[in-house]
Amino acid sequence: xxxxxxxxxxxxxxxxxxxxxxxxxxxxxxxxxxxxxxxxxxxxxxxxxxxxxxxxxxxxxxxxxxxxxxxxxxxxxxxxxxxxxxxxxxxxxxxxxxxxxxxxxxxxxxxxxxxxxxxxxxxxxxxxxxxxxxxxxxxxxxxxxxxxxxxxxxxxxxxxxxxxxxxxxxxxxxxxxxxxxxxxxxxxxxxxxxxxxxxxxxxxxxxxxxxxxxxxxxxxxxxxxxxxxxxxxxxxxxxxxxxxxxxxxxxxxxxxxxxxxxxxxxxxxxxxxxxxxxxxxxxxxxxxxxxxxxxxxxxxxxxxxxxxxxxxxxxxxxxxxxxxxxxxxxxxxxxxxxxxxxxxxxxxxxxxxxxxxxxxxxxxxxxxxxx
DNA sequence: TTAGGATGATGGATTACTTCA
DNA sequence: AGTGAAGTAATCCATCATCCT
Numbered sequence: 385x386x387x388x389x390x391x392x393x394x395x396x397x398x399x400x401x402x403x404x405x406x407x408x409x410x411x412x413x414x415x416x417x418x419x420x421x422x423x424x425x426x427x428x429x430x431x432x433x434x435x436x437x438x439x440x441x442x443x444x445x446x447x448x449x450x451x452x453x454x455x456x457x458x459x460x461x462x463x464x465x466x467x468x469x470x471x472x473x474x475x476x477x478x479x480x481x482x483x484x485x486x487x488x489x490x491x492x493x494x495x496x497x498x499x500x501x502x503x504x505x506x507x508x509x510x511x512x513x514x515x516x517x518x519x520x521x522x523x524x525x526x527x528x529x530x531x532x533x534x535x536x537x538x539x540x541x542x543x544x545x546x547x548x549x550x551x552x553x554x555x556x557x558x559x560x561x562x563x564x565x566x567x568x569x570x571x572x573x574x575x576x577x578x579x580x581x582x583x584x585x586x587x588x589x590x591x592x593x594x595x596x597x598x599x600x601x602x603x604x605x606x607x608x609x610x611x612x613x614x615x616x617x618x619x620x621x622x623x624x625x626x627x628x629x630x631x632x633x634x635x636x637x638x639x640x641x642x643x644x645x646x647x648x649x650x651x652x653x654x655x656x657x658x659x660x661x662x663x664x665x666x667x668x669x670x671x672x673x674x675x676x677x678x679x680x681x682x683x684x685x686x687x688x689x690x691x692x693x694x695x696x697x698x699x700x701x702x703x704x705x706x707x708x709x710x711x712x713x714x715x716x717x718x719x720x721x722x723x724x725x726x727x728x729x730x731x732x733x734x735x736x737x738x739x740x741x742x743x744x745x746x747x748x749x750x751x752x753x754x755x
Numbered sequence: 756t757t758a759g760g761a762t763g764a765t766g767g768a769t770t771a772c773t774t775c776a
Numbered sequence: 777a778g779t780g781a782a783g784t785a786a787t788c789c790a791t792c793a794t795c796c797t
Contacts, residue, residue, distance in 0.1 A: 566763055566794045586787085607786090608764060615789070616762085 569609070573599045577606070581613050 569577070576599055584591065587610055589603075596603040 568763080568795070589786095605763080609762090611787075611789090612762065612764085614787090618788095 567605070569601075573601065577609050577613070581610065585614055585617070586610065 577595070580587075580591075580595055587595065587606065592603050592606050592610075595601075596606045599606070601609075
């Protein structure tokens with residue numbers, strides 16, 4: 385049987401796939417023997433074995449060997465990046481490795497195994513149902529029933545499959561008494577996945593397959609890893625955003641408090657100095673070009689120079705400044721003391737510059753005295 | 756021994772697309 | 777040819793389960 389597997393034709397191939405040597409799993413720490421004729425020599429290629437998964441992996445191994453006669457139809461991969469992935473058209477790099485390019489192994493049994501690869505249930509590439517305990521039934525169903533159908537499964541078939549899988553899964557659980565074993569990715573695998581996540585936080589099927597092959601993982605595992613990674617990245621970003629908004633809220637609250645206090649002072653000032661009421665009406669307006677608030681009176685126009693001092697056409701007057709970083713509503717007039725529209729407490733708007741409120745000299749002096 | 760965080764895995768919901776009547 | 781229903785696959789999301797410190 386001749387297999388052609390092209391994994392490099394991704395829309396945006398991973399650069400590091402070429403740069404990074406294939407994850408070597410010859411680390412003896414990961415290799416274990418099996419009871420039935422296992423040759424402790426690691427295979428020439430990669431076989432990651434998580435020692436915690438020995439039992440399950442052994443089951444997978446026998447499973448794979450018993451499933452060898454299954455004929456796979458390795459057709460060219462669909463160029464469609466998503467949807468309509470017919471299971472029988474998907475290449476299975478781990479199977480091709482196991483079944484073809486395994487010069488050291490004469491048969492399917494008694495060899496080193498990869499818990500992540502030999503479970504062929506994931507061969508349908510993302511079709512879920514990846515419970516470790518259901519691998520065998522899934523394999524049989526996927527390649528027996530589905531491929532023999534040669535087309536779409538009708539609803540009744542699918543229901544039958546699901547029922548079969550469910551019962552098989554349950555019976556597996558009962559027979560084996562196994563709880564779900566959890567794979568822990570090695571540091572190398574995690575780092576590799578992280579690298580790829582930096583490049584693409586989503587994967588197209590080819591990239592997924594390439595990564596899976598590179599890492600000796602099932603495509604489904606790569607897919608799940610990316611899903612979890614996306615979810616947890618999003619969660620972290622949400623936390624950061626939340627923290628930022630909280631700080632903004634605190635800042636605004638503080639600003640609001642300060643402006644309220646300042647407003648009270650101004651009001652107190654007005655009531656304690658009734659003569660002020662006789663001054664010409666002073667209107668706070670905003671210069672549209674420099675966005676500064678300035679006062680205008682009937683008699684004089686005030687300007688603010690670079691040093692913050694106010695000049696008028698008549699004389700130089702001290703400037704009463706507020707440290708407020710808020711824009712005072714443009715329609716506010718200080719002469720309208722009773723119905724002032726200084727409603728800064730409601731929605732202060734923060735701006736990156738300091739607004740300067742121009743006051744008449746007398747009021748400015750009083751303000752300086754009080755502050 | 757236990758608690759809690761990290762993380763792999765699962766199942767349901769949603770969405771986009773294809774096929775078919 | 778146009779259209780709606782049904783099927784399929786990818787993804788998101790919430791949650792669970794296991795492992796490890």
